[in-house]
Amino acid sequence: MVGTFGAVSSTHWLPSAAAMSVLEKGGNAFDAAAAAGFVLQVVEPHFNGLGGDVPIVSYSAATDSVQVVCGQGPTPQAATINHIESLGLRQIPGSGLLPAVVPGAFGAWMRMLSEHGTLPLSDILDYAIGYAEDGFPLLAGTADAIEVLAPLFTTEWMESGRVYLPNGRPPAAGSRFRNPALADTYKRLLREAAAASGGREAQLAAAEKAFYQGFVAEAIDSFVSATEVLDSTGRRHKGLLNGQDMADWRAGVESSVQLQYGDYTVHKPGPWSQSPVFLQQLALLDGFDLRGMRLGSADYIHTVAECAKLAFADREAWYGDPDHSDIPLDVLLGLEYSAERRSLVDAKASDTLRPGSPSGRRPHLPKQDPEELPPTASHWLAQIHNGLPTVVKATAARNDTCTIVVADRFGNMVVAVPSGGWLKSSPVVPGLGLSLGTRAQTMTLAEGHPNSFGPGRRPRTTLSPSLALKDGKPSLAFGTPGGDRQDQWTLEFFLAVADFGLDLQSATESLAFHTDHFAASFTPHESRPKALVVERNCDPDVIEELRGRGHDVELAAEFSLGKVCAVGLDHERGLLRAAASPRGRQPYAMCR
Template identity: 85%
Template sequence: MSVLEKGGNAFDAAAAAGFVLQVVEPHFNGLGGDVPILSYRAATDRVQVVCGQGPTPRTATIDGIRRLGLNQIPGSGLLPAVVPGAFGAWMRMLTEHGTLPLSEILDYAIGYAETGFPLPTGAAEAIEVMAPLFETEWLESGRVYLPNGRSPAAGSRFRNPALAETYKRLLREATAASGGREAQIAAAEKAFYRGFVAEAVDTFVSTTEVLDSTGRRHKGILTGQDMADWQATVEESAHIRYGDCTVHKPGPWSQSPVFLQQLALLEGFDLRGMGLNSAEYIHTVAECAKLAFADREAWYGDPDHSDVPLDILLSPAYTAERRELVGAKAATALRPGSPGGRRPHVPEYVADPVPPEREHWMSQIRNGLPTVVRATRARTDTCTIVVADRFGNMVAAVPSGGWLKSSPVIPGTGISLGTRAQTMTLEEGHPNSFGPWRRPRTTLSPSLVMRDGKPILAFGTPGGDRQDQWTLEFFLAVVEFGLDLQSATETLAFHTDHFAASFTPHESRPRVLTVERNCDPEVIEELRTRGHEVETAAEFSLGKVCAVGADPGDDLLLAAASPRGRQTYAMAR
């Protein structure tokens, strides 16, 4: 909000918020992570995607992982590290669409890292659980996250001077460059990808064996040259019409098109007639999610390296054929389609031997999710930033990766590397197969909606594989049932885990349907009679949807944030 009030636009504000999140939510994302950015720029009347999902190293091969005796890519450590794409994505967006000097973007993150901030409860819990690992193995992580050798308390002032110095050095190298704003941004990007950050990454990854989720120590394969060779790309969005709206998402290098596939399927049902959160409604939405995510498992991957038949997957004829599979009972099998007559390939995940749990942290790093897993708490992860400005611009970004649990801090930088390669399969020939210079299929999934050629809504949520279920429920509450944005963030949330999870160890729970406990007991009972294995989660525990909107008729900007987690914010002025 400060950036907007200084005269900056939505792009400036989103980037400033993105860098602050790297500091204040280190359990969810970091400077070594990744981000897809979906935006509309009024001056060009264009929706575009900036891909901040870095690829695998150029030397990445399935055989290389297999020779280590592994059946899966580990969920932590250095082996699953990919090129960190978040910094390059924010720089690409700022170069093309921002207005303020880089110093006015990074100053906020530098301030919080240098002078401190109240540590969120989730971060404090993660550090406490991981402290024995940080003390004995990931020593640089211990220097960053265990001030005075102790786990910091939730709410205490926490500083990250190493990360602050990295931001300040990037800024120093930027401001030393001759030329204007764009030249300075280019200099900062060079310092990160071809300068001191890349050098630190190259030295550490090539010389250090790191204990990871296998219970063994491995070096990584990411190099400074991999970082130097990469640049964030700008792409057209994937999109479909839904009613009088056009819904835009990133492409199939993310899971994002499952949102569009679900909408295409649901358009053939009378959702309003069913009633919001009725058993018929929840059943229909969940069954369509199963079909869309089954296609994700079979067909999604980096389209630069695989033939992803997205046009067919979103076509009316294919959708109609798939819609016929939605019956009165819960599906028990994973049923990917055969677009264009092609045979689907769903990878099988063979678990690696479980190492002895010498410490509680070993059970935590075996799971590739960002946060520590506690039985009493719904699993969530990642961050969301959505911004609309008075100039008519709208931005949605979902930053993640490089969290404190993913890999050890690179000495002298305050940065952990992202581990997104864990989402890839070791089966040859799959669109999401592990291989050189491929973008892992990410779960990160921002959304942007247009009506009559104008942006009316942008939104996102943390939540891994469940993002495109929880945000779908929010969107349907708005467009089908007429709820205002805030009420829509507060409506009942539910999801299915019928398909393999993207994160190691890639578990699935066929037929399980999770609903928040405030669901009508009669609805839960009817869902069970339909064959769903219903599990209940605590009230207001699933998802953290954030949204911005625009009402062109009344010349209003809108903002909403779910109360879940007590960690989301909505501000409008």
Template identity: 80%
Template sequence: MNAGRPELSGTFGAVSSTHWLSSAAAMSVLERGGNAFDAAAAAGFVLQVVEPHFNGLGGDVPIVSYSAATQSVQVVCGQGPMPQAATIERFRSLGLEHIPGSGLLPAVVPGAFGAWMRMLAEHGTLPLADVLDHAIGYAENGFPLLAGAADAIEVLAPLFETEWTESGRVYLPDGRPPKAGALFRTPALATTYKRLLREAATAGGGREAQIAAAERAFYQGFVAEAIDSFVSSTAVLDATGRHHKGLLTGQDMADWRATVESPSSLSYRGLTVHKPGPWSQSPVFLQQLALLEGFDLHGMGLDSAEYIHTVTECAKLAFADREAWYGDPDHSDVPLDVLLSPAYTAARRALVEDKAAEVLRPGSPEGRTPFIPEQSAVDWPVADGSWMSQLANGLPTVVKATAARNDTCTIVVADRFGNLVAAVPSGGWLKSSPVVPGLGLSLGTRGQTMTLQEGHANSVGPGRRPRTTLSPSLVTKDGKPFMAFGTPGGDRQDQWTLGFFLAAVDFGLGLQAATETLAFHTDHFSASFTPHESRPKVLAVERNCDPEVIEELRSRGHDVEPAAEYSLGKVCAVAVDEKAGLLRAAASPRGRQTYAACR
């Protein structure tokens, strides 16, 4: 493992992402004269091509950014909602207790393209053709296939050959799974990107008009038409072992547009941390910080047993509140202000004891009764062959017997103009749903995170955003840009990035060193992805942890599960060092493909 990477610094631009080609594309766009918004979007489209097992054009993305022009932070919500036909009754009529994590039933409106377009229209500077240039080039001319993508394709090849045949046409060139490292092309996806550009150019007008035209072509034109036709007419095999058509329509797509929102924010140690709202899990990061501010973390010592125990117990409390209270605030009353209030936090902090909590303990903001939906075991059949068992698990890539599930992607960019962008793209991965004929993309299946039980903030309903795990972070200091970061990792994102943040802020580590500190997490609560398993008291810790610390954690009642060294998370980070006049970039060595660039 190549830990001890150098921290990168410069004055022109700083980039970090979960793939070296994405980072290179972002820096190239900055070199062309683009800003951080242009660069982040270009990197995002490249990730759709080169990490197809983690995200795609049919997926989702939340984006949090600081604009030097407006001197403000905003969130672009690229989490598409459930279709209008998605009711609890509709799913129950199919004999379902859970929404499957694969196929067409959990498909939501693809939000990533609209989110990138909304951001570019408001803050970008380059023509759309320049932003899409790198993604088109890799899709058309090829890119070296990651080992993780090759593994996923190989496991799923029987499914692609017999059931999801359009996926077979895309991912099984010459009828065989491609090898890791081989030059791999996705010409159908390149054709979709190029047609979006052609329709934008045909519309005429300036840069903003062409971006709007490309968005119309996606949500009201040929992309929406192809999705509508496929979903309404094709019953596909999913995790239930049965064939189902989907609920998503072209009208659902036409009715949606990415929204721009104010962030959820919290002050911590003189910094202000900004996150997406409770339609994501993001506020658990803020709740953890609020709880931890009442402890002397520095006095405990970084990676000591007391430090790991305290951080873990606060995570349990914050995630218990996520389970009870988070959901789409446009359709539910989410008491986030109370959950972040000093009085509520102090009462919750008092629950942290020397011993590990054994049960999930959600709070009662303003005396409300918490409600955590029961997660009954799924009884879907698992056919012979590992590909069917993979469908039963809603995580993006092939599930192996490891605590390290570093799915999803991340992009963070800082530019010389004072802009800062953080995005965590996901959804629409190759395992989620069959490729839509003629488009080269799969639909996102975020609907699986919702419950079919009535009365919860995250209950299924028409037009509701499913609670996403995607969680980018942006930090300001005295109202100015300071830091942006994110990581893949599903439910664990806001634990792995928390460890990075505390290492940098409470312990003064440099940006790169902070990405390389010991990582750990708890799975005490139900997973967002099917089959929604929980592992009470389990604490996963990388094996480079001091053995004496592990023994003390066990004595405190934690069920410690050793994970491979440097295996948990892939934190990407950039920072603005105003005092030194420098931009900084860092990338965790975990995963061996996360890279930063700076000049």
């Protein structure tokens, strides 16, 4: 898609339409992205929610700078390894209230809007309120999740049943679905904002206060402190999050982590997310002649996959909240270290996880010791035992999480990857219509690890938006759903553009693949050494060659891996571009 006024792409057509509508009203990319972000909370409740989190990377034309808004809320102050172990647990549960963290999405959007937005909050929230109150067509994936979890919602998570089981039954895919409790929460936030004296900024601050120090925080505090909730362990536990944890937090603004790759400077969030693993892969691949390999060839797939194994091994050993750990990021991205690691790439597939030793430091790989469910566990309990947002259907094509990217006529670009607070994560908080996020499940109970469970720490999130400058000018913003696989699928998209010259839409349609060689971020933290998942439309000769190199190749359905959304600025022609992956027949791009 090509235009001159605005470019939008997201993982759902309704948020894309809302974002373009905001641009038409005179809003900028920041306003449009926020409006789309709130609509995503309503129309993709199986992937994200108002109680979830979001990292945002943006380029501001006014300041000629890239910044990151960290909407990853931290763990509660009462979060300690001793507490989890005192409950007889070997891992942090993947659902329920124990893994709940401060919900960061609302604060992140408010922080971004206060610094860069232009429209009043009512113009931002009206779209989400409308869909929550008047209804929207329910996605098949949402309907599947509700149907599978209906026994849980009727026997244990009763408030979830009131929201997601209208008339006591699972709603059908394509039916018009409403969440009036969530609509009331948005409307009350607006009322609190409108009551504030002062202008637009004062109203945004009032809405944020109402969320983190007012009625939302009070409802969450009351529910979590008084309720034992069945979680992924098959047992009932109270949570640790309270109102003071929420009152003490505000979304942070920080500089991006960046790496030069050819003509591009790629910007990512810091190591509190997995984002730098994208840059580590680029640093490793920079020493190979990718352009001399055919896109989608066995040489290309093998090289990219083996570099991914090395980069993600470092993620496992070294990434965590840099406010609480010494993360050797400069070394991990350095030329000398990358050259040393690159030499480990062999003609055969590696079958071991090999983190590096930056500056001679010894890597720490936490041992995964999953909780076991009895063989008689009901189907829905087996589903929440896995901390992923999706209902697991024995498929490699898990496309959880959401993405929104926007570019405007002023030269601004925004990319956000919202997630958390999905309907499978924890029970709906009474009166709010939202679930809390369970991102603490990505942390380890190993003392001394950068991603150790502890008070006030940001869990290492998988959410990973990307923004790239070309020759110093904003060029690309992109993201995808996909948990641990995000920084593999978006890497393949970026390489198709940067090294092979594909246009944005063709790049979203190029062959996708990934390795599951390392431990998954979500409980029960499984890994599959040597596993290489490739879409079935891969050349059969390539598949055979990859197997000959030692990869355990698994074939996924054609066009099933990832949902890359992208926008671009073409400065030479004065054009805006947008693209959306055809996968899932759901992402939607538009330009005007």
